[in-house]
Amino acid sequence: xxxxxxxxxxxxxxxxxxxxxxxxxxxxxxxxxxxxxxxxxxxxxxxxxxxxxxxxxxxxxxxxxxxxxxxxxxxxxxxxxxxxxxxxxxxxxxxxxxxxxxxxxxxxxxxxxxxxxxxxxxxxxxxxxxxxxxxxxxxxxxxxxxxxxxxxxxxxxxxxxxxxxxxxxxxxxxxxxxxxxxxxxxxxxxxxxxxxxxxxxxxxxxxxxxxxxxxxxxxxxxxxxxxxxxxxxxxxxxxxxxxxxxxxxxxxxxxxxxxxxxxxxxxxxxxxxxxxxxxxxxxxxxxxxxxxxxx
Numbered sequence: 001x002x003x004x005x006x007x008x009x010x011x012x013x014x015x016x017x018x019x020x021x022x023x024x025x026x027x028x029x030x031x032x033x034x035x036x037x038x039x040x041x042x043x044x045x046x047x048x049x050x051x052x053x054x055x056x057x058x059x060x061x062x063x064x065x066x067x068x069x070x071x072x073x074x075x076x077x078x079x080x081x082x083x084x085x086x087x088x089x090x091x092x093x094x095x096x097x098x099x100x101x102x103x104x105x106x107x108x109x110x111x112x113x114x115x116x117x118x119x120x121x122x123x124x125x126x127x128x129x130x131x132x133x134x135x136x137x138x139x140x141x142x143x144x145x146x147x148x149x150x151x152x153x154x155x156x157x158x159x160x161x162x163x164x165x166x167x168x169x170x171x172x173x174x175x176x177x178x179x180x181x182x183x184x185x186x187x188x189x190x191x192x193x194x195x196x197x198x199x200x201x202x203x204x205x206x207x208x209x210x211x212x213x214x215x216x217x218x219x220x221x222x223x224x225x226x227x228x229x230x231x232x233x234x235x236x237x238x239x240x241x242x243x244x245x246x247x248x249x250x251x252x253x254x255x256x257x258x259x260x261x262x263x264x265x266x267x268x269x270x271x272x273x274x275x276x277x278x279x280x281x282x283x284x285x286x287x288x289x290x291x292x293x294x295x
Contacts, residue, residue, distance in 0.1 A: 134164050166202045
């Protein structure tokens, strides 16, 4: 796998001589780039697009070349280059007809920054990583949905927002379980409350409530325990499990935090409450492909 990763990285490297690209008309350069994009040869497509962008920065194809570069950088997993190209396009062409696509790609790029090829290949759980990029992606998709509700990318943006919310809930539940395993029940309760307030329409709600009841039980706080127990029974129709929740029994987590104070002080409810009415009966895994660019 490491050899494969290095090989892919080498193929996508920008260490090439721009003079290798023939000095032909912009139309011919773009046709070659577009043909290679269609066949999945993004390395060659990138060379021709970058040459076209540098040689004819103000040509008739300039905007389309910049849009294609965003896509090629994303496909080559050059997230920083894609982000820079996106920022450039938004700054120079904020009213372009395809600006909704640019915001969509901005959200995808933020998600991509949280992953790598090895994680994708083995299907590793990424919910415990630094959530900063997920917050950025969520905010970007939210802006897209609110500003361009009729965009062809809005439906997929909503699905990705639900996926992100579920991942953030899993992370909050893992932190709560981390504190519970170490007897820090007050901190555990605080994080389970975050799930009740901000993620109550995710799959993490039930195990979070079970973990909260267990924590109140360990602290001998019968009043709060009875209140949450009644809420649990009214919500799920049966008695709660007082042992470790199903989520914790299936998988243990090792949580790396900057500091417990930082993790527990984040206010996630303000911007996530607006999504409470969005629910899906299907799994909301991030698709592997993005819609084709509308020329």
